Amino acid sequence: MNYSIAFRTIVIKEILRFVRIWPQTLLPPAITTALYFLIFGKLIGDRIGTISGANYMDYIVPGIILMSVISHSYANVVSSFYSTKFQRNIEELLVAPIPNWVILGGYVSGGIIRGLLVGVVVTLISMLFADIHINNIAITLSIAVLTATVFALAGFINAILAESFDDISIIPNFVLTPLSYLGGVFYSVDMLPGIWQSISMGNPILYMINAFRYGFIGVTDIDIQLSFIITGGFIVTLTLFSLYLLHKGIGIKN
């Protein structure tokens, strides 16, 4: 059987879904991040000065872009796949001759595409406030794609295990957002007191944001190789766990 058609069908369905509801999916990050740039970058940032040799606006731009990529790649998969479960049209996929890896790949690709699209929108907004010069395009793009993949996978797992709409908002609100804010979006980890620096090292988002910031402005608190290893490790682990859940039918079959 030609699985590429099934894969393409899921991906196109996912893209059409978030494009159809663009006022909910693509517009809010543009407004929110414009406010971040205005308040934190312009109004407060001008009084902060520089961090690691970069002015504050340039320093926070990569973090805010990647934070948007993280939250939207996660949100797309968790809301779409949980709705598919809730409306029971997951049964269309379970009855059809589609291997689990195609289902996973289709939904995760939809999440990656939305995350990256939102990343582009936020980058365009940031250009109104800062001069964007990308230091290393390969690192910037690759860490953006890998980060979107990690959080699209995490959103997929959340959707599989969720039993109510409350369950799909708990992780984004109480885990993802705090980890993003504490992941060095607005500050350097060197600015934290000793114990908090050590605690921050346990936050995977810190590694992703620093690698992305390095790609953008050449500044990082973390070894870039370690960032790629950790991000890749998460992708492998979350992919295997997602496939295990699908194989067992946990959360989707009786």
Add this chain to the structure above:
Amino acid sequence: MNALTLRDLKKTYNNGFKALKGIDLDVEAGDFFALLGPNGAGKSTAIGIISSLINATSGSVSIFGHDLSREREKAKSCIGLVPQEVNFNQFDTVKSILLNQAGYYGTPRKLALQRTEYCLKQMDLWDKRDTVSRRLSGGMKRRVMIARALVHAPKLLILDEPTAGVDIEIRRSMWQMMQDINRQGTTIILTTHYLEEAESLCRNIAIINHGRIVENSDMASLLARLHVEHFVLNLARPIAAAPIIEGCQIERVTDKTLNVAVPKEHGLNKLFSQLSAQNIEVISLKNKTNRLEQLFMDLIDSNPTGDQR
């Protein structure tokens, strides 16, 4: 060739409930097969396992010779499922529901468009192709589910109570559609609570109760086993009491209506002669219950624990 073969299929849910206690079933290719049973008997569990929505505890499922666990994709390609409840994305248009379904089965776009048009026209839904599905009536939603199940041209169509809750006019038109689909060579397995529907449409039948198959035969042989038929007689003139006729049980419902249980060997001609001899004139009669319904109730009542016959 068998369209479906089940061998010692068992399902025990996590709460310990044994929904299927080892069922064997053969459905021949081209058949129109009824799978009947009371609520909670195990029909939906069996269909869930066949269509991969439920994991079996043990046993095997083979669809057109493809084992569902070893040749999963090939086996699944043969099936089209019409579930009990509406389960398509209610925000999608009718056309996109079918196109997506075709895509899931690996149908190339050009062929998918042709198949979508064909199935929607067959279900009389072509003029609704661009309508968002949540705006459709209940009957139309049912037909969308049938069209969706047919879009990849399955060899085995499973209809799980397809006419539940639809009005009699739509039900009759759906019967016609199902017969047409079966005549075109598609094997159909039907579950329904309308036993008249099963009797009219199906050639073979299995009855499941308490997780076991308690009857499995062709419809004609099963109906031939009916020893007593129940009729309602409408009389020309009022009567004061129910007449007494040896061999038949007669109950006076109103002064011009009788319920009569007639053994097959007694026959209606003899009954009418005996009533006529008592100066009772019958102007019309109808079956009190559908014949299959009567057999079904007899089988279920005589197998309260689902013991195999």
